[in-house]
Amino acid sequence: MPLNAYLTLAAVLFTIGFFGVVTRRNTIGILLGIELMLNAVNINLVAFARFNADIVGMIFTAFTIPITVAEVALGLAIVILIFRMKRTAIADHLDILKG
């Protein structure tokens, strides 16, 4: 399979993840979108590593996956905290940055 196929897949996945981040009203949905975007990046890294015969991309990916897990754990913890304080997890209600 050519490189373009992998890249297209990654781009589609990234866009779907971004769409989720931007449109989901639930905070957990947003987190899921972020996960998709990260995985699209991982696909890119692996694809380039494979086609350039360079091990570095693989190593990056090996690092990224645990970091992603940690990030999700942290993100969910934050969401739970926010839910406790605000009694809501809807992103539209969280506008304390409003100018």
Next chain:
Amino acid sequence: MTDPALPALLALLLPACAFVILAVVAPLRRRGRPAAYLSVLFAAGALVAAIGAFRLTMGGGFSEWLWAWIPAEAGPLATVGVLADGDSALMLVLVALVSFLVQVYSLGYLSDESMPSLGRYYVYQSLFAFSMTGLVLAPNFVQLFIGWELVGLCSYLLIGYWYTRPEAARAAVKAFWITKAADVGMLVGIVLLWRHTGTFDFLELLQMADGGIIPLAGLGVITFCIYLGASGKSAQFPFHVWLPDAMEGPTPVSALIHAATMVTAGVYLLTRTVWLFRLTPDVMEIIAWNGAFTALLAAVLACVQTDIKRVLAYSTVSQLGYMMAAIGAGFASDGFLHLLTHGIFKALLFLGAGAVIHAVGTNDIFRMGGLARKMPQTAIVFLVGTLSLAGVPFFAGFFSKEEILGAVLAGGFPGPFAMLLLAAFLTAFYMFRVVFVTFFGAPAAAHGADDRHVHDAPPFMALPLWILALLSVGIGTLFAFWHPKAEFEALGWLTPTAIVVAFAGIALAYLVYQRRAISADALASAFAPIRAAALRRFWIDDVFLFIYRGLMLSLAKLVGWLDRYVVDGILNVLSAWTLTAGDRLRRLQSGRAQDYVYGIALGVLLLLVWVRWPR
């Protein structure tokens, strides 16, 4: 000790010390009388020092002490110091003497004042003595100008001493305003002179004038500008309007500032720099004519006044006109001589008038009457002053006034001479009008009922009166036998004429106001147009009022409108726009993280497009 600059410096610094002490040590000032004694003590010291300086300069002694003040590359730009020579030492003695006597007199005159108010008075008095001395001893135009402005400030403060009275406050502002307007001319003149010659220093300028190196082109404008300042201070037409109003101040202040010293500063300045003015004969001619005109105008105005102080004020204007006329005719020393004698007897007259006012409680001469019996001492000293002013032989004013008449004639000014002669007649007339109405004749009803209040002045006030009276007679007698040699050939008929004119004026006043052989009403109707005009002060005040109200205020209003609605308006619109724009931009900050993600994505997209855009 042979250097006259040392005592002169002492005479300068003693009042300054008194001023600083009284100004800084507020508890002392608020206690009033101790402050007054301190000020009087320092004034006495200054008088002794001034006499010392005078004795040292009498034989032609001369000394200048200078300190650099504004340093510049080629020598100091301005210096301060004392220049003690014959003229300045003589003037110094007059200033210190009158200042001392007035301060003593004020102890009695202002005894009803509250203590803090009395302290304030003596602070001003000390400051005035210092600034006037600084002016007199100035070795250059810069120091002279500083002293000049300071005495103007003191004049303002002391005219407005009873600042709760609206007339006094208004008169103070008027005096300040008009003299300042004239001082602008003087400042311009001094700066122009500096550009013209490169120095402010009197001695350097004198050397240049003697050497004939001062370029004559444009010098006339400079001397005229300086004369403008002098005419403001010395109340020459058309700037004389402030002086009569200045009588709102306490009478001792009028005696010191508005008769003997400050108003003569203009004459003194011209005497001091007459070598400069001699280079511009046109300006000298203006000075002579304007001086004579002022003398006559003020004499006419004095004839219709009923306020004793205002009569004296106009008479001061008139006498200043005499001095100016003598200087303009080219005989500055005669003007200066009259300045000195006038300083003595006019201070005497004012202090005498003050004693009368203090006793009677009114300024109106027609509400006095018959005071000679109740206050004989005051009547005698006032009569001495009046005889001096009228120019009667053996009194101080006789010789100096006659000198001026001779000088003006010798200078080739028959027109001003005639005006001055007429003014001399009027002087004798209006002064004796005051004397007959106030001291002789029937007692007025106003105070006739209660005689106990009306009595001679207390010792503090009587002493200065007697000293000045003795000086007036002494100087007059001295001049009768020995007098400074005239610089010109006086005509033989001049002395008898002057005496006849003076006595004619006295006789007329006697007939009208004492014997009532000539009705005052008939006299008034004979000169009805002049009298009506004089009562309106020849509309000169109205002209000033129009300039102020009509021109200056409308200009100020126009400028104010421009500032408020055009200059400020543009800025206000701009700032309003900024506010609105900021308020609208603020709404971008929704506070929702998703909107920010939108923004970031959009930004990245734009960046990508921009980077990859085919060029």
